Structure formats: C-alpha cells, structure tokens
Amino acid sequence: MSSEILMVVDSVARQKGVDKDIIFQAMEAALTTVSKKKYGQDKAIRVEIDKDTGDFRSIRYWTVVPDDAELEEPEQEMHLSEARERDPEVEVGGTVEEDLPPIEFGRIAAQTAKQVILQKVREAERDMVVEEYEDRVGELITGVIKRMERGNAIIDLNRTEAILPRNEQIPRENLRAGDRVRAYLYDVRRTQSGPQVFLSRTHPQLIVRLFELEVPEIAEGIIQIRGAARDPGSRAKIAVSTSDDRIDPVGACVGLRGSRVQKVVDELAGERVDIIQHTGDPATFVCNALSPAEISRVVVDEELHTIDVVVNEDQLSLAIGRGGQNVRLASQLTGWEIDILTEEEEREKRNKEFEVYQKLFMEQLEADEEVAGILAEEGFSSLEEIAYVPLSELASVEEFDEEVAQELRTRARDALLNKAIAEEERLESEMDPSLMEVEGMDEATARRLVSGGVKSQEDLADSAVDELLDIDGITEQQAHDLIMAARRPWFEGGEQASGQAES
Known part of the structure; x- marks a missing residue:
C-alpha cells in the first residue's frame, strides 16, 4: 500500500x-x-x-x-x-x-x-x-477559438478556457472556431463551476498592448502612450509622447510607410487609428486630438473642465465627425468636455454671457451699464472674482483707476456679506427647532443640513448616510452618529410602549 x-x-x-x-x-x-x-x-x-x-x-x-x-x-x-x-x-x-x-x-x-x-x-x-491569470490581468492573451456558444467565443488557452463575450467582440468581426485571436484579459472570477477568465477585443487598453508589441520604443520606455479611446471596429485615437527631443513619437508609431500602425489596424479588423501628439497644454492637446479638423481658436474653462473649440463653418462636420465620433473620441482621450462651435455660434454665446454678467454686476454692485460692461469684457464672471482679485490687477484695467477699483472691491465684498447674511436668515427660518435637539448637533452642522434639505429631526432620522455625504462638510462617521441620534426617540418610544403593555 x-x-x-x-x-x-x-x-x-x-x-x-x-x-x-x-x-x-x-x-x-x-x-x-x-x-x-x-x-x-x-x-x-x-x-x-x-x-x-x-x-x-x-x-x-x-x-x-x-x-x-x-x-x-x-x-x-x-x-x-x-x-x-x-x-x-x-x-x-x-x-x-x-x-x-x-x-x-x-x-x-x-x-x-x-x-x-x-x-x-x-x-x-x-x-x-485563478492565481496564474489573476496576475496576468491587463495583459495581451493569445488563444484559439474552441467553439462559439450563443455568440460568446470560448478561447482555448491550453491550461484553461477563456470567454470572449459577445459584447466584448469587435462589431461585424466574423469569428469562427479554429481562429487564432489576440485579446485583452480584463477579469478573472471564481465561480461554482470553476474559474472564469474574461477577454475583450473592444477594451481601449487592447490597442495600447498591440502598439507595445509593434513599436520597440514603447516597450523600451522611450515613447509613452498617454491615453487611448476607441469606437471598436470603426476608429480609435491614441496619445503618445517622449522625453527625447530627437524622436518623433507619432512617426515612430506610424512606422516606415505606415507599416507599424497597419499591423495594429489589421489586428483590429480594419479599425482606423489616429496617433496624436500629447502635450501638457490642454488647448493644444485638444486641437491635436480633433485632427484632421483645423481649429480657429479655443476657450478653456478650467473650473468646469470644459473647452470651447471654434472652427470655420467648412470645418464643422470634420471636427464633429460622423455621428459625433471625432469629438466624442477626442473628449475621451483628453479627459475634457469639448463643445464645437462655429464663429457665429461662439459670438452668440459670448454675447449672451456678456449680457448675463453685465446684468449681474449692475444689480449686485449698483454699477452703471458702462462699468458693468467693462467688467464683463475683462472676463470677470462673479462677485467673488471682483472681491478678492488683487487690487493692482483690477486697477490695471484701462478705464479704471485705483479709487474705482477699490470702490468696486468694497461693493463686491459688501454684496457677498449681505448675501451670506440673507442665506443665514433663510436657513434659520426653514430650520425646525427639533433639529438642534439632536444629540451632537451644532449650529454650523445644522445649517449645512438645512441647506441640503434636511430641516427637522424627522428628516434626519429618515435620511441615509450616503444622502448626507452629498452635503459639503459632513463626514461619514458624523452622518452615521447624527442619524442614529435622531432615530433614538423611535426606539425609546417602542420600549415605553412595550413597558406599558407589560404593566
């Protein structure tokens, strides 16, 4: 034995x-x-x-x-x-x-x-x-299609089988049993029937891995791929850069007579690939990403993380692309929300903004139409900007001197103070007295809650922690403690009712 x-x-x-x-x-x-x-x-x-x-x-x-x-x-x-x-x-x-x-x-x-x-x-x-393939998530995997099941391709990886789901396949790509395919490994799951390895041919990282194979400079770290966006089977954009001024990163990825990029295109069933020069300047990067459209100018709003791109009428359709494809991919690639405007549309938009800001300054600063118009033309869009901008910057406006600039700052600060006082009074009038009776409550927190629509102890007791986290200044632990404190009367009431029933 x-x-x-x-x-x-x-x-x-x-x-x-x-x-x-x-x-x-x-x-x-x-x-x-x-x-x-x-x-x-x-x-x-x-x-x-x-x-x-x-x-x-x-x-x-x-x-x-x-x-x-x-x-x-x-x-x-x-x-x-x-x-x-x-x-x-x-x-x-x-x-x-x-x-x-x-x-x-x-x-x-x-x-x-x-x-x-x-x-x-x-x-x-x-x-x-599971251990082997969990360590390989994010890699390029090559296998042979063993069979097709309800549109899903089952890929033989020798030691196990992987699934290429129907929704992860390139549209109109005709896959058949026996075909050898490359795909991106994006997930490994443990199930009752055994480990499941999931592959994708539509994931943006697939194109990154393919370029790493075809372009030695990327594998060596000389060229970096800074982002990728895809409309699988139709069009893709990748952004590349290098710290070596002697190297053209776009040309290196294209290859001699387009040989390198063509291999990637062939692997992706004819998907057209735009290779974009990445830059640290958002405006330039967005312009590159919208290629081949010619851009007249751009207006960057860093606060809203949006960029208005102005083009001539004859470039509009090219910038937007069929079904909005070009601008959508450019937005995904750059991470900026892009709005394409013609010269006329941009002019109308600026005129409307000018009228809004001019009216705001006339009402809030009690300024005349001319002064309010100058502020709007100089790019001021809020009372906060005028109240806290360096005095020298405001005084540098050609039509203003230091005395006018100081007066405008004072009026802006007074308007903001009055606005804050009015808001405090509104919150106090809307606050139910029961809210301040909740254990652990203070006035500042109560005002935050009222501003978020929680006006009474009952409102607070009916709230969920996730809902309070949407209110600025409220932490998760604080939300939990306040909600439990607001609910305490429910349980105390229940205990009293129970005691009365027993007696």
Missing part, C-alpha cells in the same frame, strides 16, 4: 501539473474520509502520510477541556483529569491522541478515496488557474 501511495502521488502530480504536497493533502483527506466511515463520523480523526516512505497512520484525537466544563462533543472532547492519565503534561486546549488499527481497503473504500482525491485535485487546479 505504501509504494502504491507514492506511485499515485507521483503519477497525478505529473499528469495534472499539481504540486506533490497538494496530492499528499488530498490523499490524507481521502484516507480520513474512509477512516471515519469505518470508525464513526462523529469521531475526530486525521491521517498522516510519510512523504518519504508512503507509510500512513490513522490517529484519533480529543481536545482537552476543563474538568468543570460540559462535554459538548463527547466523542471529540476529554476532561483534563482523564487526559492527564494518558499524557501527564497535557494542558487545557491541547489534544491527546491514539493510533487506530490500519485500514483495510475494500472496493467501496477505494472508490470513496478516489473521489475525494479527484475533487481535491480539481480544486487545486482551479486555484492554480
């Missing part, structure tokens, strides 16, 4: 590519199962195999508990006094053991052991697959 165990372990380890220690563990688990069938399922039994000789022993053991403790598992526990008759040095929490007679394997016992071993080996294989 000993030599047979060693032969089985060696054979299974070679066939399945599983570590021998795992096979030994599976054998021990199998022999334990057989031993329990013979000696009793309620007994604590383990089997130990000598990995050098293949000899094994079945061991029954008991956990030692104090003498005054009740034996919850009589077949697995033993009082300290009785245990010390067997082992004088044993302590509570330790174990006492005895060897069981060797197991004689019959046909049923052997079949049971085989089933346990196979199950353990399958679990080990699954764990190995």
Whole structure:
C-alpha cells in the first residue's frame, strides 16, 4: 500500500501539473474520509502520510477541556483529569491522541478515496488557474477559438478556457472556431463551476498592448502612450509622447510607410487609428486630438473642465465627425468636455454671457451699464472674482483707476456679506427647532443640513448616510452618529410602549 501511495502521488502530480504536497493533502483527506466511515463520523480523526516512505497512520484525537466544563462533543472532547492519565503534561486546549488499527481497503473504500482525491485535485487546479491569470490581468492573451456558444467565443488557452463575450467582440468581426485571436484579459472570477477568465477585443487598453508589441520604443520606455479611446471596429485615437527631443513619437508609431500602425489596424479588423501628439497644454492637446479638423481658436474653462473649440463653418462636420465620433473620441482621450462651435455660434454665446454678467454686476454692485460692461469684457464672471482679485490687477484695467477699483472691491465684498447674511436668515427660518435637539448637533452642522434639505429631526432620522455625504462638510462617521441620534426617540418610544403593555 505504501509504494502504491507514492506511485499515485507521483503519477497525478505529473499528469495534472499539481504540486506533490497538494496530492499528499488530498490523499490524507481521502484516507480520513474512509477512516471515519469505518470508525464513526462523529469521531475526530486525521491521517498522516510519510512523504518519504508512503507509510500512513490513522490517529484519533480529543481536545482537552476543563474538568468543570460540559462535554459538548463527547466523542471529540476529554476532561483534563482523564487526559492527564494518558499524557501527564497535557494542558487545557491541547489534544491527546491514539493510533487506530490500519485500514483495510475494500472496493467501496477505494472508490470513496478516489473521489475525494479527484475533487481535491480539481480544486487545486482551479486555484492554480485563478492565481496564474489573476496576475496576468491587463495583459495581451493569445488563444484559439474552441467553439462559439450563443455568440460568446470560448478561447482555448491550453491550461484553461477563456470567454470572449459577445459584447466584448469587435462589431461585424466574423469569428469562427479554429481562429487564432489576440485579446485583452480584463477579469478573472471564481465561480461554482470553476474559474472564469474574461477577454475583450473592444477594451481601449487592447490597442495600447498591440502598439507595445509593434513599436520597440514603447516597450523600451522611450515613447509613452498617454491615453487611448476607441469606437471598436470603426476608429480609435491614441496619445503618445517622449522625453527625447530627437524622436518623433507619432512617426515612430506610424512606422516606415505606415507599416507599424497597419499591423495594429489589421489586428483590429480594419479599425482606423489616429496617433496624436500629447502635450501638457490642454488647448493644444485638444486641437491635436480633433485632427484632421483645423481649429480657429479655443476657450478653456478650467473650473468646469470644459473647452470651447471654434472652427470655420467648412470645418464643422470634420471636427464633429460622423455621428459625433471625432469629438466624442477626442473628449475621451483628453479627459475634457469639448463643445464645437462655429464663429457665429461662439459670438452668440459670448454675447449672451456678456449680457448675463453685465446684468449681474449692475444689480449686485449698483454699477452703471458702462462699468458693468467693462467688467464683463475683462472676463470677470462673479462677485467673488471682483472681491478678492488683487487690487493692482483690477486697477490695471484701462478705464479704471485705483479709487474705482477699490470702490468696486468694497461693493463686491459688501454684496457677498449681505448675501451670506440673507442665506443665514433663510436657513434659520426653514430650520425646525427639533433639529438642534439632536444629540451632537451644532449650529454650523445644522445649517449645512438645512441647506441640503434636511430641516427637522424627522428628516434626519429618515435620511441615509450616503444622502448626507452629498452635503459639503459632513463626514461619514458624523452622518452615521447624527442619524442614529435622531432615530433614538423611535426606539425609546417602542420600549415605553412595550413597558406599558407589560404593566
């Protein structure tokens, strides 16, 4: 039997590519199962195999508990006094053991052991697959399509199968069994039926990995891919840069007579690829990303993270692209919200903004139409900008002197103060007195809550933590504590009602 165990372990380890220690563990688990069938399922039994000789022993053991403790598992526990008759040095929490007679394997016992071993080996294989491919998430994977199932492609990766879901396939790409494909590994999941490896041919990172294969300068780190955006099967854009002024990153990615980019295009079923020069200047980067459209000018709003791009009428359709494709991909690539305008549209937009800001300054600063218009023309768009801009900057406006600039700053600050006072009064008038009665509440927090629509203790008790987190200045712990404090009367009321019913 000993030599047979060693032969089985060696054979299974070679066939399945599983570590021998795992096979030994599976054998021990199998022999334990057989031993329990013979000696009793309620007994604590383990089997130990000598990995050098293949000899094994079945061991029954008991956990030692104090003498005054009740034996919850009589077949697995033993009082300290009785245990010390067997082992004088044993302590509570330790174990006492005895060897069981060797197991004689019959046909049923052997079949049971085989089933346990196979199950353990399958679990080990699954764990190995998950561990291997979890470390490879983000890599380019090559495999052969084994079969198609309801539009999903099942890819043979030798050691396991991967799924290329229908929605991760390039539109109109005709995949068939036997085709060799490259795809991006984006997820590995453990399921009851085993590990599932998920691939994609539409992920933006797929095009990045393909260029890394075709362009040695990218693999070497001389050229960096700074972003990618795709409309799978139709068009893609990638942004590239380099710190070496001697290298043209766009030309290197295109290759001699377009050889490098063409290989990527062929791999992506004809998807057209625009290679864009990345720059640190958002305006220039956006203009590059909208290529081949010619841009007249851009207006950057860093606060809203938007860029207005102005083009001539004859460039409008080219900048937007078919179905908005060009501007959509450019926006995804740059991370900026892009608005394409013609000269006329941009002029109308600026005129409307001018009228809005001019009216604001006339009303809030009590300025005449001319002064308000000058402020709007100079790019001021809020009272805060006027109130806190350096005095020298405001005085540098050609039509203003220092006295006018100081007066405008003073009026802006007074207007902001009056606005804040009015807001405080509004919040106080809307606040229910019960809100201040909540334990841990202070005036500043109460005003924040009222501004967020929480005006009473009842409103607060009905709120969820996530809802309060949308209010500026409220932390998660603070939200949790305040909500629980507001709900306390519910529970106290319930206890009082219960006490009255009992009396």
